[in-house]
Amino acid sequence: MQVYLGLGSNLESPVEQLRAARAAIAAVNGISETGFSSLYRSPPMGGKEQPDYVNAVMAIETELSPLELLTVTQRIENEQGRVRSERWGARTLDIDILLFGDEVLNLPDLIVPHYGMAGRAFVLYPLFEIAPDLEIPTHGKLADLVSRCPLDGLERLSDVA
Numbered sequence: 001m002q003v004y005l006g007l008g009s010n011l012e013s014p015v016e017q018l019r020a021a022r023a024a025i026a027a028v029n030g031i032s033e034t035g036f037s038s039l040y041r042s043p044p045m046g047g048k049e050q051p052d053y054v055n056a057v058m059a060i061e062t063e064l065s066p067l068e069l070l071t072v073t074q075r076i077e078n079e080q081g082r083v084r085s086e087r088w089g090a091r092t093l094d095i096d097i098l099l100f101g102d103e104v105l106n107l108p109d110l111i112v113p114h115y116g117m118a119g120r121a122f123v124l125y126p127l128f129e130i131a132p133d134l135e136i137p138t139h140g141k142l143a144d145l146v147s148r149c150p151l152d153g154l155e156r157l158s159d160v161a
């Protein structure tokens, strides 16, 4: 299954956090990396005063089920010091399952396509960079979503993670 993951960090060397997350994800049995976007800097979305984020999107091919993959992403978040304190708060690492093939999932712990992705510049632009022809289930063409989404201060940091 072709899957896209959204990665974000705004604490404790965000670039290093994303690098470590990429390596940890790619090292899992049943997952292989098929793409990785540039790194992007983005102002925090959501009210709280907090540092800018570094965001990226990773493409993987996986044999895992959606919930098996969720367990993996949560383990890696926890291993990288994620503390789930406040909603919308700063975090060392966030890994979101954006798309799972063309599946639409409404499970108690997992909603796919990711509920906020269609309006978030820090998800749409990196995703468009590595998969410009995607159709997003229930949302339509990625290219159309991007063209309707303001940059909101998003800046590309580099071409390699």
Ligand code: ROI
Pocket: 007, 008, 009, 042, 043, 044, 045, 046, 053, 055, 087, 088, 089, 090, 094, 122
């Ligand atoms: N804001 C940005 N720019 N990037 C994120 O990854 C991000 N993640 C979050 C909230 C707090 C909603 N804001 C964010 O979880």
